[in-house]
Amino acid sequence: MNSRSAPMSDEDSMILDAIGKWLDRDVRPHVLRLDHADEYPTEMVAQMKEMGLFGATIPVEYGGLGLSASTYVRVIEKIAEVWMSLTGIINSHLIMAACVARTGTQSQKAEFLPRFASGEIRGGLALTEPDCGTDLQAIRTRAVRDGDDYVINGTKTWISNGIQGSCFALLVKTDPAADPRHKGMSMFIAQKGPGFTVSRKLEKLGYKGIDSAELIFKDYRIPAANLLGLEEGHGMQAALSGLELGRINIAARGCGLASAALMDSVKYAQIRQTFGKPIAQHQAIHLKLGEMATRLQAARLLTYDAARAYDSGERCDMEAGMAKYFASEAAVENALEAMRIHGGYGYSKEYHIERYYRDAPLMCIGEGTNEIQRMIIAKQLIERNPA
Numbered sequence: 350m351n352s353r354s355a356p357m358s359d360e361d362s363m364i365l366d367a368i369g370k371w372l373d374r375d376v377r378p379h380v381l382r383l384d385h386a387d388e389y390p391t392e393m394v395a396q397m398k399e400m401g402l403f404g405a406t407i408p409v410e411y412g413g414l415g416l417s418a419s420t421y422v423r424v425i426e427k428i429a430e431v432w433m434s435l436t437g438i439i440n441s442h443l444i445m446a447a448c449v450a451r452t453g454t455q456s457q458k459a460e461f462l463p464r465f466a467s468g469e470i471r472g473g474l475a476l477t478e479p480d481c482g483t484d485l486q487a488i489r490t491r492a493v494r495d496g497d498d499y500v501i502n503g504t505k506t507w508i509s510n511g512i513q514g515s516c517f518a519l520l521v522k523t524d525p526a527a528d529p530r531h532k533g534m535s536m537f538i539a540q541k542g543p544g545f546t547v548s549r550k551l552e553k554l555g556y557k558g559i560d561s562a563e564l565i566f567k568d569y570r571i572p573a574a575n576l577l578g579l580e581e582g583h584g585m586q587a588a589l590s591g592l593e594l595g596r597i598n599i600a601a602r603g604c605g606l607a608s609a610a611l612m613d614s615v616k617y618a619q620i621r622q623t624f625g626k627p628i629a630q631h632q633a634i635h636l637k638l639g640e641m642a643t644r645l646q647a648a649r650l651l652t653y654d655a656a657r658a659y660d661s662g663e664r665c666d667m668e669a670g671m672a673k674y675f676a677s678e679a680a681v682e683n684a685l686e687a688m689r690i691h692g693g694y695g696y697s698k699e700y701h702i703e704r705y706y707r708d709a710p711l712m713c714i715g716e717g718t719n720e721i722q723r724m725i726i727a728k729q730l731i732e733r734n735p736a
């Protein structure tokens with residue numbers, strides 16, 4: 350289903366076109382097998398690297414494609430329509446890059462961004478710990494200054510790309526007694542090495558193929574030069590700056606998945622016959638398709654609006670929160686409706702519907718749960734409209 354949206358440059362249209370061809374040729378035929386085997390898509394990752402997708406939103410001056418958020422969401426939506434897991438491999442990496450681009454020093458940007466953009470170094474974001482995800486200020490991973498280094502101890506969990514990635518934007522406490530708590534938080538660009546190990550791969554309901562892992566830091570020594578911004582106390586701000594783009598990305602993934610569920614249903618409903626006619630001619634199915642299409646369109650408009658706000662440099666946590674909340678719920682609802690429309694086949698592993706149903710709920714949880722998004726929206730609403 351097409352949606353009217355802001356015009357794109359010829360170059361951006363060509364990128365989207367190339368991605369569409371790649372998805373049809375090299376991804377779509379292999380998704381069922383890789384997803385069911387929970388196998389890391391090594392070849393597809395190499396192709397994404399070749400296409401420059403690990404530098405999608407990294408500025409051109411650092412070797413990236415320099416895509417606007419408005420174009421990036423269309424890229425993510427297109428990929429998520431075929432296999433949502435692939436978007437996580439790029440997105441956590443690009444959030445790490447956004448943290449460096451927005452809060453790193455010139456020399457940190459010059460050192461890391463070109464290597465992130467080429468995909469030579471790949472990784473993600475390490476915030477969550479076994480005892481806390483939403484309440485990030487409660488983290489316990491600790492960095493203690495020791496000469497020209499810091500020594501880090503702690504555990505991070507649920508880290509996307511944790512096994513395959515080699516570098517992570519790592520949120521730590523540098524002053525656990527700080528009040529307010531965020532002033533004692535810092536972020537490091539942490540590359541794997543002695544003291545930084547993966548303890549286990551985490552098994553999941555969906556979001557297969559991409560690795561989610563627990564990371565252990567035991568007397569991990571890191572140069573002070575890797576402290577983002579070279580100043581302690583700005584870690585929470587760095588994490589939040591990356592999460593704005595992350596939430597818009599989740600919204601785009603939700604749109605992609607909601608669209609796949611709808612389009613599979615539109616096709617199936619015209620083929621499957623009951624009582625002498627295609628189910629697409631039964632009014633009960635019309636009601637479902639009508640609701641699914643409207644939900645998708647609303648999710649897209651919110652997502653494109655959030656991306657536009659991000660591109661204009663406006664504060665956009667309310668817009669990103671609305672888009673993430675609505676589009677992820679749309680994905681969950683469309684996946685379930687697609688399963689009802691497909692009847693028993695929706696429950697079969699020979700179709701994609703059961704995967705949409707397993708993948709969709711993650712988007713209500715990741716990058717800040719939907720409970721938290723509604724709180725962000727309400728707080729912004731009040732702040733922007735003083736009595």
Ligand SMILES: Cc1cc2nc3c(=O)[nH]c(=O)nc-3n(C[C@H](O)[C@H](O)[C@H](O)COP(=O)(O)OP(=O)(O)OC[C@H]3O[C@@H](n4cnc5c(N)ncnc54)[C@H](O)[C@@H]3O)c2cc1C
Pocket residue numbers: 441473474475476477480481482483484506507508509510553556561711714715716717718719720721
């Ligand atoms: C597949 C997967 C991939 C992930 N990838 C990453 C990653 O790459 N990097 C990373 O750092 N993390 C990652 N995460 C972690 C994810 O960000 C957290 O799971 C998420 O932020 C929620 O934290 P939590 O699981 O600790 O839930 P909790 O914070 O324990 O929340 C539990 C419930 O309480 C609700 N709640 C909490 N506080 C409030 C409140 N104040 N008011 C109302 N309700 C509240 C929540 O909304 C939720 O419903 C990933 C998680 C999954 C499942």
